[in-house]
Amino acid sequence: MTGVRVAGVGLTEFGESPERTGRELFGTAADRAFGDAGVPRDDVESLRYGNFMGELSERQGHQGPLMAETAGVRAPATRYESACASSAAALRSAVRDVRHGEEDVVLVGGAERMTNLGTAGATEALAIAADELWEVRAGMTFPGAYALMAQAYFAAYGGDREDLAAIAVKNHEHALDNELAQYQRSITVDDVLDAPPVAEPLGLYDSCPISDGASALVLVSEEYAAEHGVDAPVAVTGSGQGGDGMALQDREHLARTPAADEAAAAAYDDAGVGPDDVDFAEVHDCFTIAEALALESLDLYEVGEAIGAARRGETTRDGDLPVNLSGGLKAKGHPVGATGVSQVAEATQLLRGDHVNSDAVADAEVGVAHNAGGTVASCIVHILEVAA
Amino acid sequence: MTDNPTGARDAGYDDFLDAVETGEPYYLACPEGHGWLPPRTVCPDCGSADLSEESLPGAGEVETYTVAHVAAPSFADDAPYVTAITRFGPVRVTGLLRGVAPDDVERGLAVELAVGASETTGRRLLALDPR
Ligand SMILES: [Zn+2]
Numbered sequence: 001m002t003g004v005r006v007a008g009v010g011l012t013e014f015g016e017s018p019e020r021t022g023r024e025l026f027g028t029a030a031d032r033a034f035g036d037a038g039v040p041r042d043d044v045e046s047l048r049y050g051n052f053m054g055e056l057s058e059r060q061g062h063q064g065p066l067m068a069e070t071a072g073v074r075a076p077a078t079r080y081e082s083a084c085a086s087s088a089a090a091l092r093s094a095v096r097d098v099r100h101g102e103e104d105v106v107l108v109g110g111a112e113r114m115t116n117l118g119t120a121g122a123t124e125a126l127a128i129a130a131d132e133l134w135e136v137r138a139g140m141t142f143p144g145a146y147a148l149m150a151q152a153y154f155a156a157y158g159g160d161r162e163d164l165a166a167i168a169v170k171n172h173e174h175a176l177d178n179e180l181a182q183y184q185r186s187i188t189v190d191d192v193l194d195a196p197p198v199a200e201p202l203g204l205y206d207s208c209p210i211s212d213g214a215s216a217l218v219l220v221s222e223e224y225a226a227e228h229g230v231d232a233p234v235a236v237t238g239s240g241q242g243g244d245g246m247a248l249q250d251r252e253h254l255a256r257t258p259a260a261d262e263a264a265a266a267a268y269d270d271a272g273v274g275p276d277d278v279d280f281a282e283v284h285d286c287f288t289i290a291e292a293l294a295l296e297s298l299d300l301y302e303v304g305e306a307i308g309a310a311r312r313g314e315t316t317r318d319g320d321l322p323v324n325l326s327g328g329l330k331a332k333g334h335p336v337g338a339t340g341v342s343q344v345a346e347a348t349q350l351l352r353g354d355h356v357n358s359d360a361v362a363d364a365e366v367g368v369a370h371n372a373g374g375t376v377a378s379c380i381v382h383i384l385e386v387a388a
Numbered sequence: 389m390t391d392n393p394t395g396a397r398d399a400g401y402d403d404f405l406d407a408v409e410t411g412e413p414y415y416l417a418c419p420e421g422h423g424w425l426p427p428r429t430v431c432p433d434c435g436s437a438d439l440s441e442e443s444l445p446g447a448g449e450v451e452t453y454t455v456a457h458v459a460a461p462s463f464a465d466d467a468p469y470v471t472a473i474t475r476f477g478p479v480r481v482t483g484l485l486r487g488v489a490p491d492d493v494e495r496g497l498a499v500e501l502a503v504g505a506s507e508t509t510g511r512r513l514l515a516l517d518p519r
Contacts, residue, residue: 120461127460133401134425137513138483139456139463139506140471147454148473155452155495199471200455200490245432249473249480250424254452 003222004098005232005387008037009345010109014213014333015182018116022051022058023070025214026111029338030071033107037218039230044218045103047077048094050087050110051337053125054079057113071216073107083129084286085373086110087215088340088380092239094219095382104224109216110342112335122210126336129374131247143207143287145248145375147199150289152254154201157304161201164288165192166311168205168330171285174317175327177356182209182333206288211333215342234348238273238383240266246377257376260297264370264381268299271366271383275299279364280321280350282343284372285328294370295323298381317360325350325357340371340380347384400427405512408501413444415479423478447519448476450497455490465508472516474499483516 010032012025026049034041047068054060064077080090087110094106114122126142135145153159169189175181187205195204225232242262245251252258268274275298283294295306300321309315315323326332326346329339347367349355361367367384404426407413415423416439418431423442430437453472456463463469470485470493484504485493497518504515 119458120464123458124460124462133398134514135482136460137401137511138471139459139466139469139513140482141456141458141460141463143458144454144456144471147456148452148471151454151495152452152473197455197457199457202454247482249482250432254473 001099004236005225006234006348007220007230007232008033008218010216012214013180014211016115017212022111022113026067027070029214029216033216033218041072043105044073044107047107048090050080050090056125082378083373084336085371085378086337088371095239104221106219110337111214112337114210134247144199146287147202156255159307163307165189167288167291168192170310171324171328171330175331181327183331208286208329208334211335213335213338215338234351235387237385238267238271241380244377257293257297260379263379264298267381277366280361281323281368283370343369414441415444417442445477448474483514485516
């Protein structure tokens with residue numbers, strides 16, 4: 001087995017750009033990743049690409065070859081779909097193949113175009129990540145699903161809306177200087193508490209926005225990096241995936257995410273590190289409650305403890321364990337198919353020291369990225385480390 | 389009769405709603421005692437294909453709920469409405485909770501199954517009424 005290095009990262013700005021097509025967005029992200037990597041496009045052996053709602057938002061299926069063309073890559077190209085974890089699924093497949101010597105250079109990324117659907121259309125499109133028969137037909141929306149989990153969490157372990165609000169406030173603070181983030185403005189706990197309700201107890205500011213955007217990584221084997229003099233100091237050392245019942249009603253837990261427990265345990269084991277080694281995390285905070293669930297599944301907090309972490313200042317940029325220094329999905333934005341790879345891109349930059357918030361984790365050696373699909377019926381976790 | 393835009397009848401689901409309408413809802417049980425709503429050919433937990441139809445208890449209770457204010461387009465006229473996950477013996481059921489003001493819903497509320505319709509589309513759905 002060989003090591004896997006991140007040679008280059010590329011992100012578009014996340015936000016509202018309804019006039020830009022998916023192919024334009026991904027072309028930009030890929031171009032930035034190639035520029036960062038200094039690896040020629042000709043050396044790419046495959047494109048692994050994540051996208052969730054292309055059929056609905058752009059009437060475009062079979063996006064793999066299309067995105068290879070837009071990226072200027074003549075190579076086999078496959079789209080991965082795992083709801084909001086689509087591009088992490090693409091990354092995981094690439095990591096495994098590079099490790100096993102199947103390929104030396106892989107372009108990995110994702111894109112999503114959502115704002116052109118409008119709020120109602122995007123809400124409907126996101127809902128198809130839930131069980132059509134037993135959830136969507138009963139009126140369950142995506143925020144509604146997380147609201148059901150939030151209520152269950154409050155009942156099982158305590159916590160309240162102010163705890164959740166602190167998570168949103170923190171992630172907005174982290175995004176202030178992130179020029180690619182959708183929101184670069186502070187909010188207060190009162191802003192969150194006073195915002196219009198979406199699905200109680202979650203309000204507008206507990207929810208990530210609807211976003212357009214794309215992300216890309218150039219992954220190379222250790223051998224390729226050495227042979228071609230590629231500067232790639234960050235390695236993907238762990239990858240894990242977990243699964244659970246599609247519908248919330250069929251899960252063992254309504255206030256926990258066992259698929260993420262499984263993904264995290266596998267990723268730690270794969271990397272040979274533990275939660276105590278983690279210096280920072282990028283987690284899937286599509287709704288504020290999701291960040292607490294993620295931190296508990298990553299074993300960074302005991303079950304029932306993470307709800308208050310932001311409020312206590314532990315996961316802020318000045319805390320012991322900064323979480324979502326990118327701004328998270330909440331403030332950075334959540335173009336669903338682009339999200340998983342964007343988390344790894346941000347983590348790579350944080351570890352390289354060229355992220356706008358790198359000073360918050362100046363000596364960081366280990367970062368973890370947690371990307372969830374649906375209501376965490378799918379979860380993929382990656383561990384990134386500064387290579388020795 | 390079909391509510392599915394693809395023109396197909398949703399085996400299991402439509403049958404279940406019919407069974408609720410006739411007052412005889414059922415669930416599928418495996419020999420290990422795991423319970424599920426249809427359609428299932430095997431138990432997702434243990435893989436057993438030996439599933440039997442058992443009567444669903446008439447009374448359930450609310451385990452978790454939310455008041456949805458922002459609805460999908462197919463529920464635009466229904467908002468605000470309450471979505472609840474309820475427990476009926478060995479299975480949980482997600483449904484639209486009717487007949488109780490959103491502010492008065494609480495965990496543990498006793499409910500029974502009913503068949504309702506979206507105010508927006510008129511489409512059949514699984515509803516829950518206070519018992
Ligand atoms: Zn079973």
